[in-house]
Amino acid sequence: MEMRAALRTLDPADSDILALEARAQLIPAVFETLVRFDERGEPQPCLATSWSHDAARKRWVFTARPNVLLHNGTQWSPKGGAIELPDDRPLAAILRELAQPAGAIVVRADDGSLLGTGPFRIAHWEAEKSARLVAHDGYWAGRPFLDSIEIRMGRSLRDQEMDLESGKTDIAEVLVTDGRRLRQKGFAISITPFMETLALVFENPRVPDATREALALSIDRATINNVLLQKQGEPSAALLPRWLSGYSFLFPAPRNVARAKQLSASAAPLAFAYDRQDAILRPVGERIAVNASEAGIVLKSSTGPADVRLLCLPITSRDSWTSLADVAAMLKLGLPRASSEFEAESALLNGYRIIPLVHLPRMWAISGGVRNWPRLADVWLDPDPKVKP
Amino acid sequence: MTFRTKLLLLTSLTVAGAVALVTGAVAVSTRRAFERLDVARREALLEQFRRELDARGEELSRRVEQIASSAAIEQITSGAAEYDRAQAEAQEQSLDFLDVLQPDLTIISSAHWPARFGYKNDWNIATGTKSFLARITLPEGNAVALISVRSSPGGKALVAGGRSLNAELLKSLGIAPGMRALLWRAPDDLIDAQGAVQHADKLEPLIAQVKASRHESTATVQWTKQRSSSEAFLGLPLFERGQLMGVLLAGTSLREEMDLENAILWIGIMVGGSGIAIGILLGWWTTRRVTHPVEQLAAGARSVAAGDWSARVEVVSHDEIGELAQAFNQMTQHLVEQRDRAIQAERVAAWRELARRLAHELKNPLFPLQITIENLQRARERSAEEFDEVFREGTTTLLAELSNLKTIVGRFSDFAKMPAPQFERVDVNELVRGALKLYDARLHADDRAPTSLRLELADGELPIAADSDQLRRALSNLVLNAMDAMPDGGTLHVVTAKMDDGVRISVADTGLGLTPEECERLFTPYYTTKHHGTGLGLAIVQSVVSDHHGKISVVSEPGRGSTFIIELPLKQGEQI
Numbered sequence: 001m002e003m004r005a006a007l008r009t010l011d012p013a014d015s016d017i018l019a020l021e022a023r024a025q026l027i028p029a030v031f032e033t034l035v036r037f038d039e040r041g042e043p044q045p046c047l048a049t050s051w052s053h054d055a056a057r058k059r060w061v062f063t064a065r066p067n068v069l070l071h072n073g074t075q076w077s078p079k080g081g082a083i084e085l086p087d088d089r090p091l092a093a094i095l096r097e098l099a100q101p102a103g104a105i106v107v108r109a110d111d112g113s114l115l116g117t118g119p120f121r122i123a124h125w126e127a128e129k130s131a132r133l134v135a136h137d138g139y140w141a142g143r144p145f146l147d148s149i150e151i152r153m154g155r156s157l158r159d160q161e162m163d164l165e166s167g168k169t170d171i172a173e174v175l176v177t178d179g180r181r182l183r184q185k186g187f188a189i190s191i192t193p194f195m196e197t198l199a200l201v202f203e204n205p206r207v208p209d210a211t212r213e214a215l216a217l218s219i220d221r222a223t224i225n226n227v228l229l230q231k232q233g234e235p236s237a238a239l240l241p242r243w244l245s246g247y248s249f250l251f252p253a254p255r256n257v258a259r260a261k262q263l264s265a266s267a268a269p270l271a272f273a274y275d276r277q278d279a280i281l282r283p284v285g286e287r288i289a290v291n292a293s294e295a296g297i298v299l300k301s302s303t304g305p306a307d308v309r310l311l312c313l314p315i316t317s318r319d320s321w322t323s324l325a326d327v328a329a330m331l332k333l334g335l336p337r338a339s340s341e342f343e344a345e346s347a348l349l350n351g352y353r354i355i356p357l358v359h360l361p362r363m364w365a366i367s368g369g370v371r372n373w374p375r376l377a378d379v380w381l382d383p384d385p386k387v388k389p
Numbered sequence: 390m391t392f393r394t395k396l397l398l399l400t401s402l403t404v405a406g407a408v409a410l411v412t413g414a415v416a417v418s419t420r421r422a423f424e425r426l427d428v429a430r431r432e433a434l435l436e437q438f439r440r441e442l443d444a445r446g447e448e449l450s451r452r453v454e455q456i457a458s459s460a461a462i463e464q465i466t467s468g469a470a471e472y473d474r475a476q477a478e479a480q481e482q483s484l485d486f487l488d489v490l491q492p493d494l495t496i497i498s499s500a501h502w503p504a505r506f507g508y509k510n511d512w513n514i515a516t517g518t519k520s521f522l523a524r525i526t527l528p529e530g531n532a533v534a535l536i537s538v539r540s541s542p543g544g545k546a547l548v549a550g551g552r553s554l555n556a557e558l559l560k561s562l563g564i565a566p567g568m569r570a571l572l573w574r575a576p577d578d579l580i581d582a583q584g585a586v587q588h589a590d591k592l593e594p595l596i597a598q599v600k601a602s603r604h605e606s607t608a609t610v611q612w613t614k615q616r617s618s619s620e621a622f623l624g625l626p627l628f629e630r631g632q633l634m635g636v637l638l639a640g641t642s643l644r645e646e647m648d649l650e651n652a653i654l655w656i657g658i659m660v661g662g663s664g665i666a667i668g669i670l671l672g673w674w675t676t677r678r679v680t681h682p683v684e685q686l687a688a689g690a691r692s693v694a695a696g697d698w699s700a701r702v703e704v705v706s707h708d709e710i711g712e713l714a715q716a717f718n719q720m721t722q723h724l725v726e727q728r729d730r731a732i733q734a735e736r737v738a739a740w741r742e743l744a745r746r747l748a749h750e751l752k753n754p755l756f757p758l759q760i761t762i763e764n765l766q767r768a769r770e771r772s773a774e775e776f777d778e779v780f781r782e783g784t785t786t787l788l789a790e791l792s793n794l795k796t797i798v799g800r801f802s803d804f805a806k807m808p809a810p811q812f813e814r815v816d817v818n819e820l821v822r823g824a825l826k827l828y829d830a831r832l833h834a835d836d837r838a839p840t841s842l843r844l845e846l847a848d849g850e851l852p853i854a855a856d857s858d859q860l861r862r863a864l865s866n867l868v869l870n871a872m873d874a875m876p877d878g879g880t881l882h883v884v885t886a887k888m889d890d891g892v893r894i895s896v897a898d899t900g901l902g903l904t905p906e907e908c909e910r911l912f913t914p915y916y917t918t919k920h921h922g923t924g925l926g927l928a929i930v931q932s933v934v935s936d937h938h939g940k941i942s943v944v945s946e947p948g949r950g951s952t953f954i955i956e957l958p959l960k961q962g963e964q965i
Contacts, residue, residue, distance in 0.1 A: 286504035
């Protein structure tokens with residue numbers, strides 16, 4: 001498989017926030033957490049089979065799964081067969097943190113290598129270029145179907161597509177706008193839930209509130225999604241998609257050009273930046289500039305410092321709190337203290353410093369023999385695929 | 390400034406002026422010829438631009454027609470194609486701009502600005518026309534383009550395609566060397582065949598003039614400090630349905646014209662310089678021929694002024710200058726003749742005066758001699774006793790009168806025998822003191838009215854080269870004259886003073902004074918205003934002063950006394 005991300009390491013303790021997506025894809029295949037979230041976002045046992053607390057609810061005890069082997073074949077046996085965590089937070093928060101890749105169980109071997117309990121082990125690692133994962137024969141849940149996975153990192157979408165078409169890879173990332181074309185070529189397309197949010201982020205705090213609101217009101221999200229993104233996304237004014245938060249509809253996304261014109265009267269031109277090489281961001285950015293122009297806001301394209309920037313914010317977790325925290329961290333904002341995710345997100349979006357536009361899924365083009373994608377531990381190769389490219 | 394210099398200057402200025410006039414006339418004529426040629430070339434360029442625009446419009450219409458009738462337009466209008474499908478069509482037909490529009494001019498697909506889909510086209514489109522100019526708004530700015538619009542079969546869509554009025558268009562004009570075409574595109578973009586124009590601000594006034602007048606205008610722009618960088622421009626406004634789309638600027642380099650003007654100027658300078666040099670030589674030769682006789686005349690006039698009345702000039706021509714020389718010679722000849730006649734007349738007059746004086750002086754003692762002799766004769770006849778007494782008295786009288794005669798004759802003899810001065814170092818102050826000392830007793834004599842002496846001598850010594858005896862005698866004569874002029878008393882005022890190159894001695898009295906006529910004749914020998922005297926005193930003074938190479942003058946006014954002023958040089962001999 002190939003991917004755009006170029007990872008330095010697969011160490012769960014690494015804080016490469018820009019590679020969160022790729023790390024979330026690969027780390028669970030090598031390292032496991034005590035608990036994990038299922039597709040509905042519910043915590044499920046993983047390396048911990050059960051958990052309980054003391055009478056004061058200030059200490060939690062996670063019972064270790066028995067007969068779990070590390071990648072070097074040794075037994076993973078926590079002291080006393082359980083892991084104690086002094087933590088007085090609500091259980092949901094504790095489980096959410098434990099389910100993150102950063103909470104994976106990692107054992108450092110005598111030679112310094114990292115040992116996990118996942119279905120695959122790292123057989124080769126060349127930072128930011130390539131890796132090879134091989135099946136962990138002693139995996140507690142049963143050996144995976146694949147013997148090994150070759151991973152090439154730092155590949156552009158164009159190179160990935162060429163490799164896909166030439167058979168050099170079985171799995172490649174593709175743009176959501178290329179799905180129809182690749183389907184016509186015979187590739188299977190795997191679409192994830194909405195895992196990215198296109199958003200405008202004001203980097204210049206001196207831009208007036210009225211101008212920010214005017215820009216938000218000027219954007220035609222529906223047309224961006226329907227035409228530019230070929231209806232693959234979900235127009236939204238929320239940071240988290242509905243499937244994750246459940247409340248995104250509470251953030252309305254009306255378009256009101258007349259009101260935007262009123263608010264933007266005598267507004268100064270704004271330096272507008274986005275990645276012009278990105279096939280998604282470029283047309284969306286141009287359309288935003290046209291929408292803004294209609295409302296009397298001049299967005300001047302900038303390749304350097306900008307007043308406002310169009311970004312693609314990844315959804316890094318199936319947990320809304322974690323995703324919000326990661327977004328806030330990516331934008332170098334503090335996650336507001338709030339009693340609920342909705343309050344926290346409302347606080348982040350207050351003042352239009354962040355203007356979410358569209359939620360987008362990730363799209364993988366998969367060669368005909370790959371089955372059970374996307375969880376690597378479940379993937380197997382069909383030797384006689386019915387559909388061939 | 391001499392006449393020769395003036396003449397040379399006049400000649401040089403005349404030559405230089407003539408050359409400057411000719412050079413200026415040639416330069417102006419050349420410039421006008423260049424200007425006429427430039428205007429013709431620029432107008433030809435403008436005409437060429439119009440033809441190129443028409444040709445491109447036809448070609449553009451053909452290409453847009455092909456797109457309008459293609460299957461791609463059907464796909465775009467039916468929604469089967471992606472929103473930026475127009476890009477591929479524009480690229481295939483080499484169009485810079487392409488909008489596929491609904492009949493209400495809503496953009497379905499845009500090649501040059503895909504993000505504009507769904508918005509209204511703002512090119513001021515008028516279907517049915519062949520091609521037109523339009524101002525295109527782009528994300529990165531504005532452009533002016535030649536646009537053609539065609540309707541798709543069935544009329545479901547309009548296809549508006551265009552090509553930019555850009556540097557490539559200007560390059561295709563095939564402009565003659567020394568010329569170039571620039572295009573100002575509204576609102577503020579100026580290009581030439583190479584792209585953006587440097588220092589475009591220099592053309593802003595011309596563009597503003599064209600925009601304001603909405604007609605052709607011309608201007609000259611000097612790009613650098615060198616005049617040869619100048620370029621003449623003709624601005625042609627490009628209108629489309631009353632809206633100014635751009636200004637075509639046809640420029641002609643003035644380098645060749647400037648170079649030619651410079652060459653003419655340098656030739657003029659060289660010719661002028663040569664002309665001036667030749668003029669100076671010819672002028673020098675001519676003026677020498679003219680001024681040489683004049684200079685001779687001037688020298689002759691100076692000689693005459695110095696007393697040489699025998700001066701003559703050479704008569705070398707028969708023109709006005711020759712006549713002037715002849716007149717000069719005649720004048721000097723007449724002057725000499727008049728002088729000779731005057732001298733003769735003066736001599737005669739002097740001899741007459743001498744005779745009169747001699748007669749007068751001699752007659753006075755002769756009369757007593759005659760009376761005395763007659764008394765002696767009568768006494769001899771009357772008695773012997775009386776005769777002895779008369780004889781004694783008579784002989785005494787005769788001796789006295791004879792002595793008087795002898796004195797008179799001696800004075801005349803002294804004047805005639807005035808010797809040449811023997812120069813020695815003489816202190817004028819000392820000499821004046823010595824001379825006045827001799828008259829001190831007489832000034833204070835009882836039988837004389839009170840006469841005071843006021844002596845003002847210069848500080849220190851006043852040494853000069855002089856004959857002390859002659860100078861003392863001259864001073865004595867002046868002092869005596871002054872005393873004689875003050876019979877009723879007065880003040881004798883003697884002053885010595887040092888001058889730059891000599892000394893001055895003035896002897897003044899407060900006597901009766903002299904009339905101007907008396908002053909004129911005062912130094913004439915044998916002339917006197919007194920009832921006694923020979924009239925030789927002042928003549929002797931003048932003779933002494935003259936022998937000392939000095940001069941004497943008198944300032945006098947009747948009733949106010951007279952002042953005699955002697956000026957003597959410090960040295961005698963070669964230094965004089």
